Amino acid sequence: MRRRAWDAVGIALFVVLVFPVYWMVSTAFKPDDEVNSLTPTWFPTSPTLDHFRDAMARPYFWDTVRNSLIVVCAAVLFSIVLAFLAAVALAKYRFTGRKLFIGAMIGILMLPPAGLVIPLYVVLARYHLTNTLTGVTLTYLTFVLPFAVWTLRGFILGIPKDLEEAAMVDGSSRVGAFVRILLPLVAPGLVATSVFAFITSWNEYIFASVLLSDQSNQTVTVWLSYFYGTSRNTDWGALMAASTLTAVPVIIFFLLVQRRIMFGLTSGAVRG
Incomplete structure (x- = not known):
């Protein structure tokens, strides 16, 4: 039981550390309506690369x-x-x-x-x-x-x-x-x-x-x-x-x- 408890703590800490990175990457692939929606979308239903094109097309990026x-x-x-x-x-x-x-x-x-x-x-x-x-x-x-x-x-x-x-x-x-x-x-x-x-x-x-x-x-x-x-x-x-x-x-x-x-x-x- 003690080992399982520590495993649960480790998994919870891992989720807390990884979640911001996951949210950043998933938001990058979401369309604007999912990004600005008041209801959070955990997985992009219609992945898009428009945000990446927009970012790379901005002045002075390269x-x-x-x-x-x-x-x-x-x-x-x-x-x-x-x-x-x-x-x-x-x-x-x-x-x-x-x-x-x-x-x-x-x-x-x-x-x-x-x-x-x-x-x-x-x-x-x-x-x-x-x-x-x-x-x-x-x-x-x-x-x-x-x-x-x-x-x-x-x-x-x-x-x-x-x-x-x-x-x-x-x-x-x-x-x-x-x-x-x-x-x-x-x-x-x-x-x-x-x-x-x-x-x-x-x-x-x-x-x-x-x-x-x-x-x-x-x-x-x-x-x-x-x-x-x-x-x-x-x-x-x-x-x-x-x-x-x-x-x-x-x-x-x-x-x-x-x-x-x-x-x-x-x-x-x-x-x-």
Whole structure:
């Protein structure tokens, strides 16, 4: 009975978490009369793609998607490379200021993003990087990079040093041991961290809305906010369709890397 009770709690929590996503997707396929009806329609009786066509035909949609892809891919690439090198240094070596560096990272993670908007805007304005994708990319690194370093450091600390030492005893150089032993074992951590960096950067709104003023330079999350406007008649069907389209790249990215996560967890020293 206790196990069934916990299963019921888990199922109820799952339904609560999934229902908003289901309602968004189902509303995107409903015709206008079902969307605006006072009686809720749980399943679209006459599915339509008109809302998706309307969302994609609106001005600057494809421009904002391109901008988001450029910013997010650049932020993920730079954050993973820099975080991996920093995590190796923090996990494998002892140097002056190491504890101070770790404490600074934890302090940055504790700061709310809204508290960094004004200082970052002042710094970027001094170097003429506001209203540019480069400035937004650098801004995203301020909250993605510390978490990536902290996460990858934990993965690297979990790898026994004996593996690298055994490889060097067998004749491998330090670089060879790094490439053949450490890098494959930390691959699941790299993939998991990249997923977090991608989702966080793709869904970010505050910094992009403050730093980007031209509509042609804005990201897709800022473009999505213009559906509300000041009108009382919000096009909920097109809004839900645009929200669904915004979530598609995240789902595709996760599906592309999930198999690598499972492969990394079952490879390396465990297989030997």
